[in-house]
Amino acid sequence: MKFYMTPGSCSTGIHILLEEIGLVFEAYVLNLPRGDHLKPEYLAINPQGTIPTLVLDDGTALTDFVGIATWLAQTYPRRKLLPDDPVLADEARAMLAFCTRHIHGEAFRRVFTPDRYGPDPDATIAEGHAIAASAFETVDREIAGREYAVGPFSIADAALFYVEFWADKIGMALPLNCSSHYQRMKARPAVRQVLAEEGYR
Ligand SMILES: N[C@@H](CCC(=O)N[C@@H](CS)C(=O)NCC(=O)O)C(=O)O
Structure with a gap:
């Protein structure tokens, strides 16, 4: 998986979940003040130009904090990131x-x-x-x-x-x-x- 992130931003929350699950991923750091998130190559991955983005092994890009967090919880249920109750x-x-x-x-x-x-x-x-x-x-x-x-x-x-x-x-x-x-x-x-x-x- 490829994880697009910026240190100290909202992507830190997803970074924590990736570490909690113990996933192996490639991290790509975007410099927001420099406008990395608005470059055509990034917009091709995430048209909204926001971080975090998680690109799955099949190339699917998840581009929303709630969506990524929910996907992680559902895909790795043994880690119990959503309570059973x-x-x-x-x-x-x-x-x-x-x-x-x-x-x-x-x-x-x-x-x-x-x-x-x-x-x-x-x-x-x-x-x-x-x-x-x-x-x-x-x-x-x-x-x-x-x-x-x-x-x-x-x-x-x-x-x-x-x-x-x-x-x-x-x-x-x-x-x-x-x-x-x-x-x-x-x-x-x-x-x-x-x-x-x-x-x-
Ligand atoms: N809908 C996105 C929004 C996330 C978001 O606003 N991220 C900020 C950084 S914390 C961002 O990418 N800002 C750049 C911009 O909006 O131009 C999500 O929930 O993941």
Whole structure:
């Protein structure tokens, strides 16, 4: 498999899942500020010009975080990346969607790329911070008393981790349960390995 990624981006979440499963893959690092993701050769693989992309051995390109994470969980069921319990599995999918679509797509997209939202970047960044803060409070209530996002470790944790990592990066304080979750994730061998490989100590 070929994995297209950028260190410290949302692809870090998929990188963690690949390591958790113990898959062998070729990593291709894209430099987003330099525009690698908009070059014709990459757009031929992923027309949306986003990372992560996972190209399977038969050449199929999976181009969406939720899609890749779900594919990994279903393709490697023995790793139990989605709980057997259907209610918990549904909660994991809901958390995955909330982290990628809402916390990433609505909050951090404003914080990291405010120019996409109009002429007042400072107001957009502030709005992004406010959306993120409120969303982390919601997650904090949901994960209270659990070891991981829905109880057992799942694909939801990879998504929650990368948005927590971004909060940490921009100096945003996480509420208590999210902060504990973030520390617990950072203690996992696969997460430590991924962070080291991506250049974080
Ligand atoms: N729909 C994609 C979006 C992922 C996404 O926004 N990735 C960011 C990096 S964290 C990206 O590729 N940004 C480049 C761009 O949007 O131009 C997914 O969920 O995987």
